[in-house]
Amino acid sequence: MTFEIRFWGVRGSIAAPGPETAGVGGNTSSVEVVCGASRFLLDSGTGIRALGDALMKQGPVEATLLLSHHHWDHIQGLPFFTPIYLPTTRLTVVGPQADRLSNIDVLEHQMSSPVFPVRLEELPCHLETREVMAGDVLELSGARIRVAKGNHPGGSLAYRIDYAGRSVVYATDTEHYSCVDPALRALAEGADVLIYDSQYTPAEYRGDAGPSRVGWGHSTYEDGAKLAVAAGVGEFVLFHHDPRRTDAGVAELEEKARALFPCSVAAREGMKIALDARAAAA
Numbered sequence: 001m002t003f004e005i006r007f008w009g010v011r012g013s014i015a016a017p018g019p020e021t022a023g024v025g026g027n028t029s030s031v032e033v034v035c036g037a038s039r040f041l042l043d044s045g046t047g048i049r050a051l052g053d054a055l056m057k058q059g060p061v062e063a064t065l066l067l068s069h070h071h072w073d074h075i076q077g078l079p080f081f082t083p084i085y086l087p088t089t090r091l092t093v094v095g096p097q098a099d100r101l102s103n104i105d106v107l108e109h110q111m112s113s114p115v116f117p118v119r120l121e122e123l124p125c126h127l128e129t130r131e132v133m134a135g136d137v138l139e140l141s142g143a144r145i146r147v148a149k150g151n152h153p154g155g156s157l158a159y160r161i162d163y164a165g166r167s168v169v170y171a172t173d174t175e176h177y178s179c180v181d182p183a184l185r186a187l188a189e190g191a192d193v194l195i196y197d198s199q200y201t202p203a204e205y206r207g208d209a210g211p212s213r214v215g216w217g218h219s220t221y222e223d224g225a226k227l228a229v230a231a232g233v234g235e236f237v238l239f240h241h242d243p244r245r246t247d248a249g250v251a252e253l254e255e256k257a258r259a260l261f262p263c264s265v266a267a268r269e270g271m272k273i274a275l276d277a278r279a280a281a282a
Helices: 046-055 103-110 180-189 204-208 222-232 246-258 275-281
Strands: 005-011 028-036 038-042 062-066 090-095 126-131 139-140 143-149 157-163 168-170 193-197 235-239 263-264 273-276
Touching: 005 046, 005 275, 028 046, 028 157, 038 143, 038 157, 090 103, 103 126, 103 273, 143 180, 157 180, 168 180, 168 275, 180 222, 193 222, 222 235, 222 246, 222 263, 235 246, 246 263
Parallel strands: 038 062, 062 090, 090 126, 168 193, 193 235, 235 263
Antiparallel strands: 005 028, 005 273, 028 038, 139 143, 143 157, 157 168
16 A cells, blocks of 8 residues: 655656755746555646656656646646657646646647647647646545645645545645735645745745745645645655755754644655555554
8 A cells, every 4th residue: 555755756836956955956836646556646846757767777657747737847847758658658647727828728739839849739749638626526546636726826726635544635836925824724634745835934934035925826835734734644755945955944944843843844856755664553
């Protein structure tokens, strides 16, 4: 009953390679969740390229991609996900409808001339798309997927995956405003792992030095910790790190989060969380 989470891209807004970010990683959002024989991919930022290369070594790929929204840093890696160029691959892309564009419309637009040389319709893989909205519940391959609304310009979705009595919540690109978001609190209630947008410090969010980030659709480690406490989650994972945040800066926010919620950890590329192993050790 394997339930494993692996982080392939943890950065927000734009990829941030370089020596000061190499420890945490500079790729944009991509998280893999394996539930038994089923594989779920959370967003397809630039981190999904390395994930695809790893999957190529394991045989034919079958997966469900859950998109939080269609901003570039969450979809730009899909054209470089090598398995989509093989006829043996089966990929279902689940996501929201964009303004005046369907889920498939957005993906086709990204892979069109003059910005990309291969069109989506030319891919040999078996590709399906499905649109969801807040409140939807999906039963997929033994896993239960619940969908909630985030607070982000243009909209975003948060997902909860339940499998074999364990659970993970993925809530990125969402803003907290003046209180704990009741929709996300309900979604995260009792979850084993909460992956939450922690791009800013409270001072950065307020604009104490520089522009205010209120209304930009991202949150802080402080409000992630508040949500973790209110929902009674097992572990809070700081995610969607600011592209300007160095490794040392991420470590500093991690420590500040732990002062508010002891079971806090900053997401780093390559990090794994094995919920089945934790259950066996409990």
